[in-house]
Amino acid sequence: MNKVVKNVYEAIDGIANNMTLMVGGFGLCGIPENSILALSKTEIKGLTCISNNAGVDDFGLGLLLKNKQISKMISSYVGENVEFERQLLSGELEVELNPQGTLAERIRAGGAGIPAFFVPAGYGTEVAEGKEVREFDGKMHLMETALKADFAIVKAWKGDTNGNLIYKYTANNFNEVMATAGKITIAEVEELVPAGELDPNCIHTPGIYVQRIFKGENYEKRIEQRTIKTQ
Amino acid sequence: MALDKNQIAQRIAQEINDGNYVNLGIGIPTLVANYIPSNVNVILQSENGLLGIGPFPTDENVDADLINAGKQTITYVKGAAFFDSSRSFAMIRGGHVDLTILGAFEVSEKGDIASWKVPGKMVKGMGGAMDLVSSAKNIIVAMQHTNKGQSKILKECTLPLTGVNCVKKIVTDIAVLEVTANGFKLLERAPGVSVEEIINSTEGKLIVEGEIPEMKLY
Numbered sequence: 001m002n003k004v005v006k007n008v009y010e011a012i013d014g015i016a017n018n019m020t021l022m023v024g025g026f027g028l029c030g031i032p033e034n035s036i037l038a039l040s041k042t043e044i045k046g047l048t049c050i051s052n053n054a055g056v057d058d059f060g061l062g063l064l065l066k067n068k069q070i071s072k073m074i075s076s077y078v079g080e081n082v083e084f085e086r087q088l089l090s091g092e093l094e095v096e097l098n099p100q101g102t103l104a105e106r107i108r109a110g111g112a113g114i115p116a117f118f119v120p121a122g123y124g125t126e127v128a129e130g131k132e133v134r135e136f137d138g139k140m141h142l143m144e145t146a147l148k149a150d151f152a153i154v155k156a157w158k159g160d161t162n163g164n165l166i167y168k169y170t171a172n173n174f175n176e177v178m179a180t181a182g183k184i185t186i187a188e189v190e191e192l193v194p195a196g197e198l199d200p201n202c203i204h205t206p207g208i209y210v211q212r213i214f215k216g217e218n219y220e221k222r223i224e225q226r227t228i229k230t231q
Numbered sequence: 232m233a234l235d236k237n238q239i240a241q242r243i244a245q246e247i248n249d250g251n252y253v254n255l256g257i258g259i260p261t262l263v264a265n266y267i268p269s270n271v272n273v274i275l276q277s278e279n280g281l282l283g284i285g286p287f288p289t290d291e292n293v294d295a296d297l298i299n300a301g302k303q304t305i306t307y308v309k310g311a312a313f314f315d316s317s318r319s320f321a322m323i324r325g326g327h328v329d330l331t332i333l334g335a336f337e338v339s340e341k342g343d344i345a346s347w348k349v350p351g352k353m354v355k356g357m358g359g360a361m362d363l364v365s366s367a368k369n370i371i372v373a374m375q376h377t378n379k380g381q382s383k384i385l386k387e388c389t390l391p392l393t394g395v396n397c398v399k400k401i402v403t404d405i406a407v408l409e410v411t412a413n414g415f416k417l418l419e420r421a422p423g424v425s426v427e428e429i430i431n432s433t434e435g436k437l438i439v440e441g442e443i444p445e446m447k448l449y
Contacts, residue, residue, distance in 0.1 A: 028295075076358050077355060104317040121366070125392045126392075157296075176315035176317075223293070223304060226304055
């Protein structure tokens with residue numbers, strides 16, 4: 001079951017105008033840098049991107065925003081990007097903001113074959129507009145629907161040729177859940193090993209979810225808030 | 232005298248009990264970690280996928296793959312656990328996190344909170360705040376009592392809401408308030424701040440019963 005593709009361009013082959021992509025990462029932590037950079041060098045546009053954040057002006061999804069390749073973002077927090085703000089205010093970009101846990105659960109539901117579910121987050125707020133409300137155990141809940149994507153693009157620490165993945169520290173974030181919800185899931189990894197070399201007890205994403213895997217190069221891993229212990 | 236940010240954090244730290252799992256929001260709540268006594272055992276949750284936040288790293292220990300929900304570089308403590316976002320919010324939504332401490336623009340006497348959006352200005356997004364306030368067992372807000380002389384402790388919030396009927400306690404720069412079915416109950420006042428000053432700074436219904444003690448900062 002060899003899932004290995006030659007390089008990032010083979011990995012993103014088939015991504016086309018107006019498709020929906022899931023892109024892993026939280027802030028700039030754990031983002032699929034190689035795939036985003038490669039997409040920024042294509043002419044693909046009209047993308048709907050499901051990603052917790054929108055990168056910064058010159059890195060992460062900010063690269064695709066700058067090129068106007070994204071027409072809609074589904075996110076929970078987009079506060080670090082000036083170009084994003086400009087496109088949002090000018091109406092070039094559509095944005096759907098979701099509570100972060102609702103966003104994660106919508107993706108989980110998409111991968112797990114659950115079309116809709118109820119959560120309390122957002123009840124009584126503008127997030128509730130247009131949504132079915134139901135009371136369970138005396139508490140009000142909103143109906144939320146599943147999210148799926150044409151391509152899910154994730155970044156892992158280690159992967160094997162079968163597509164099994166292990167994430168590092170908080171670079172897991174949305175990657176593990178998004179890997180389950182792509183019609184095609186692309187995994188870029190820092191270390192790619194033959195099947196059998198990863199401890200099967202420690203796999204986060206079983207290879208069944210992954211269609212294409214490749215070893216990424218030149219990870220910058222930019223830090224947004226470098227915070228050091230004082231004293 | 233009104234408390235500074237660190238003193239608000241210091242007072243809130245007294246609300247944390249031994250054995251608690253706690254989520255600290257961005258800003259003043261992050262400072263609370265500095266004042267948790269060493270004999271109180273607490274595990275801090277970061278909603279981007281960590282139970283067991285440690286102190287900020289030294290320069291040589293910085294790891295880009297290890298950040299908190301404010302995107303700051305951090306470390307993890309012994310016995311920590313990492314997990315993905317869906318499981319992180321499952322533990323929040325499932326009521327497993329004992330206490331959430333977060334900032335706010337406004338709180339109403341019904342316990343509604345507004346903390347994520349100021350119309351006409353940039354909309355950054357709610358992040359995990361709506362999930363946290365709708366499901367934590369206990370929610371404490373750290374905030375300034377007034378903004379440019381205007382009360383932020385209100386009958387009704389004026390800004391878009393983060394959650395309804397959820398805040399249990401508020402620690403401001405001048406007072407500690409409990410949200411009750413009948414309004415804000417004044418529990419403590421900042422050292423040197425009079426009850427009258429708190430009454431004048433509070434737009435929502437304020438219940439003042441008996442002598443109101445000064446906060447103890449330790």
